Amino acid sequence: MLIAHSPDADDIFMYYAIKFGWVGMKDVSFDNIALDIETLNEATLKGKYDIAAISFALYPHVREEYAPLRTAVSFGEGYGPKLIKPKGAKLKKNFKVALSGKYTTNAMLFRIAYPHARITYMNFLDIEEAVKSGKVDAGVLIHESILTYADELEVEREIWDVWQELSGGGLPLPLGGMAIRRSLPLNKAIEYEKTLTKAVDVARGHKDRLSKMLIERDLVRVDAPTLDKYLELYANDDSISLSELQYKAIDKLYELGFRHGFYDTLVKIEDYLIPTQYESLRNS
Structure with missing residues (x-):
C-alpha cells in the first residue's frame, strides 16, 4: 500500500513509525512517496493514490471518490501560515x-x-x-x-x-489531513485507518527517539530544536484522532467555502467518514 504525504516534518514524523517497522498491518506492505501538498491535492483530484495527504480545503471537491481519515491531521491553534x-x-x-x-x-x-x-x-x-x-x-x-x-x-x-x-473565533484552524479511496474494500479501509492512527499515536509516544532518528537520517529539513517546536505545532496529541471541536472547525471552513463560491454544495465532514460501525456489525 502506497501512502502519499508531503515532505514537511509533521507528515514525515506521523508516517515513519510505519517506515521504521514499529507499526504494521498483517499481510500488507506499506511504502511512501513524499510530494508537495499541491501536487498531492491535484493527484487526489485525478484519483492517483489510494491514501494521500491533502489540504482540508480540497476535500469537498473529492468527497465522492475519497473518505477523510480521522487521523494524521494538522490544525493551527493561535498560529498557522x-x-x-x-x-x-x-x-x-x-x-x-x-x-x-x-x-x-x-x-x-x-x-x-x-x-x-x-x-x-x-x-x-x-x-x-x-x-x-x-x-x-x-x-x-x-x-x-x-x-x-x-x-x-x-x-x-x-x-x-x-x-x-x-x-467568528473559538475554533482551531484546519490545515491538512489524509484521505482514502472509497473503492477500497470497507474492512480494509477500516484497518488502514486504525493502523495509521496507531502510527501517529506511537510516534507521539516516542517523539524524542523518532525525532532523533529522522534527523540522523536527514529525513527532515530542520535542526533538532526547530523540529521539536514544529512537531508541537502540527504533529501533536491533537493529530492522533479528530475531536468534536476539530469537526466543528472543518465544517466552518466548508461553510465559508460554500458561502464564497468555492464549493457547489455544503459539506459536513462527519457525513463522509469511513463507517467504522461496519466492523462491529460484520462481527456480530
Whole structure:
C-alpha cells in the first residue's frame, strides 16, 4: 500500500513509525512517496493514490471518490501560515502574492480576505526566495518556513487572524489531513485507518527517539530544536484522532467555502467518514 504525504516534518514524523517497522498491518506492505501538498491535492483530484495527504480545503471537491481519515491531521491553534513581505514594504490593494497552491486551505482563506490580490502559485519551497528577490510583493509561508524565514522579511498578517475573523473565533484552524479511496474494500479501509492512527499515536509516544532518528537520517529539513517546536505545532496529541471541536472547525471552513463560491454544495465532514460501525456489525 502506497501512502502519499508531503515532505514537511509533521507528515514525515506521523508516517515513519510505519517506515521504521514499529507499526504494521498483517499481510500488507506499506511504502511512501513524499510530494508537495499541491501536487498531492491535484493527484487526489485525478484519483492517483489510494491514501494521500491533502489540504482540508480540497476535500469537498473529492468527497465522492475519497473518505477523510480521522487521523494524521494538522490544525493551527493561535498560529498557522504567514503572509510575509520585505521589511518596511507597503502592500497595495492589488499586490502580487505567491501561494502554495489553488486547493490549499491557506489559499482559500487568503482569496476570501484579499479578493483584489494578484495571485501566482508555486511550490511552497520557492515562496520565500520569490519574495526576497522581488518576483512577488508578498507570499504565504507554510510548513517549517513559518519558523525559519529570513531576517529581511516580516509578517504582514497571520492566516490564523484571517481565520479568526472569518470563522467568528473559538475554533482551531484546519490545515491538512489524509484521505482514502472509497473503492477500497470497507474492512480494509477500516484497518488502514486504525493502523495509521496507531502510527501517529506511537510516534507521539516516542517523539524524542523518532525525532532523533529522522534527523540522523536527514529525513527532515530542520535542526533538532526547530523540529521539536514544529512537531508541537502540527504533529501533536491533537493529530492522533479528530475531536468534536476539530469537526466543528472543518465544517466552518466548508461553510465559508460554500458561502464564497468555492464549493457547489455544503459539506459536513462527519457525513463522509469511513463507517467504522461496519466492523462491529460484520462481527456480530
